[in-house]
Amino acid sequence: MSKVTSADVAARAGVSQSAVSRVFTPGASASAKTAAKVRKAATELGYRPNVLARAMVSGKSRIIGLVVAYLENQFYPVALELLSNALQKRGYHILIFTAPNSTEGVDSVMQDLMDYQVDGIIAASVSMSSTLAERARAAGIPVVLFNRAQEGGVFSNVTSANVTGGRVVAEFLLAAGHTRIAHIAGWQGSSTGRDRQRGFLDVLAKAGLHPFATVDGMYNRETAAACTRQLLDGERPDAIFVGNDHMAFAVLDTIRQAGLVPGKDISVVGFDDVPLSAWPAYDLTTYRQPINRMVEATIDLILGQIDTGEARPHTIEIDGKLILRGSARIPEGWH
């Protein structure tokens, strides 16, 4: 019940309250003798500095707000864990906000976040209004969009090379000799969904090939499964590029339920390379988003902006890589 304060420690150690504070402030000046007395008293009393009080006066909460939506998609728990570990190592912690998918929802959540005086905000897989951007800027809080870009360049963002990824997948499927290539796209309300689709269709067009079909899978399992059932009805595609792995699993399930064999009867390629993609049950060929490097870049960016106080928007795009597995026919010479 008893909160031990620096004054309590000061009294017991026979020094001033300021002295106690200095001993617990890295870089502050305190004699070895004072430090020893203070530490002893602190230990005896079980004293630990109140981070909130420190945050109030220093203006630094050492809290990073994280807005996250699709936790069913394994990409995000993985990112969350990496982010949290790396931040913890640097003395920061994550205050988590699960956001509804709408811009208004995100805005209200972001507002909440700012009320906590977070030092920075990482928004994973969400978009937000420019009003909010203005507020964050006014408050001097750096914001980084993770795995999502934004029109107008008001926010910093870290993504993989989505357009290139889409292109590579198209080249891969073309090289394998596929001619009836469908695309179950990522949500077209998101930059990732649009960019991957754009790169993909671009290459197809250049090759003079019309896509067999292009539909919005909404980054949703059920939608993707329904789309697949429809595609399988009648004349079938011989390949499907799916906007992310999470949907691709549903596509593979549906294909198998139709009695077809992925990689033989029909090639399937995903996007992300979440851990599950490598498990034998799916063995999914997919374009890897280098999540480790995306997380590092995000952390460097946001901590850098917190340290320097400079918050100009940066755009970072990290190269991905096609990972060849069993769900798609492999063209000669690819590996």
Add this chain to the structure above:
Amino acid sequence: MSKVTSADVAARAGVSQSAVSRVFTPGASASAKTAAKVRKAATELGYRPNVLARAMVSGKSRIIGLVVAYLENQFYPVALELLSNALQKRGYHILIFTAPNSTEGVDSVMQDLMDYQVDGIIAASVSMSSTLAERARAAGIPVVLFNRAQEGGVFSNVTSANVTGGRVVAEFLLAAGHTRIAHIAGWQGSSTGRDRQRGFLDVLAKAGLHPFATVDGMYNRETAAACTRQLLDGERPDAIFVGNDHMAFAVLDTIRQAGLVPGKDISVVGFDDVPLSAWPAYDLTTYRQPINRMVEATIDLILGQIDTGEARPHTIEIDGKLILRGSARIPEGWH
């Protein structure tokens, strides 16, 4: 850059700073006229109360610390999302700490957590020392262990009926006529791993059956896969009870790689019923932990203790349910 404070709003509205505070404090008294003036000024200035300052004086941060470890196991992201949503709805937010698996690691993380003056702590899938328990109690911070029990009853905890679950699985496999039943157990350093195993072996023993083998899978994919390969070498078990779904997926993968068919050549039963278990690629028979009810109970418990200030340890155990799918032979009369 400019932080707008209640004093700024007061100046613009022509009232005292206390009046501004009251307008933003639910339940405090302020005339409609004052409230209107204040709200107008606040909106114009973009004022929002500083949650940290409020926390300092009220002693309530409205932050719940969450300690979590195994985010690869889908059970935890799901729990995290449910927890976060429910808490957000009640005006609380989650400060997240990813913990190493050791007791010391957890202790240091918990200490960090308490420095943030969290109102309560939820520890998912981790154990911690009784020293820490003492500290939390001294600080008046309620702690709830989620999906883990603790010796000595110092902490509150919410689990499913793990012993019963183990028993039910054993009865199920026995009823299906299996006689060479192996157990790849959950980590024996955890209460869940031990309890499930105990219930399971208990029923087998009462039926006069020796388990075909019992090994510790450590809640780890690779370990579980290695154990499975070993079990498949030579005379095989005809059924395997796996300590959680996360391991069971590796077991199913391994069985298939050996050219065997789960549910026909060998029955596999997991524990948890994570979303992936229902996907056709795995179609895993498993004992469901009712995660929604576990989350509700956890939140009721911790918010209740925060409100009342009473923090006696409570132990809550929630009934689970066996979910029948294709990975295990179904005995007559079961459904």
Add this chain to the structure above:
DNA sequence: CTGAAAGCGCTTACAG
């Protein structure tokens, strides 16, 4: 209902 004032637990110039 409302304002002046104290105080939450710290950090940080300012003198010494």
Add this chain to the structure above:
DNA sequence: CTGAAAGCGCTTACAG
């Protein structure tokens, strides 16, 4: 190096 004092942005008795 060290202490006294101001101040971070609020809430909350206390008078009126």
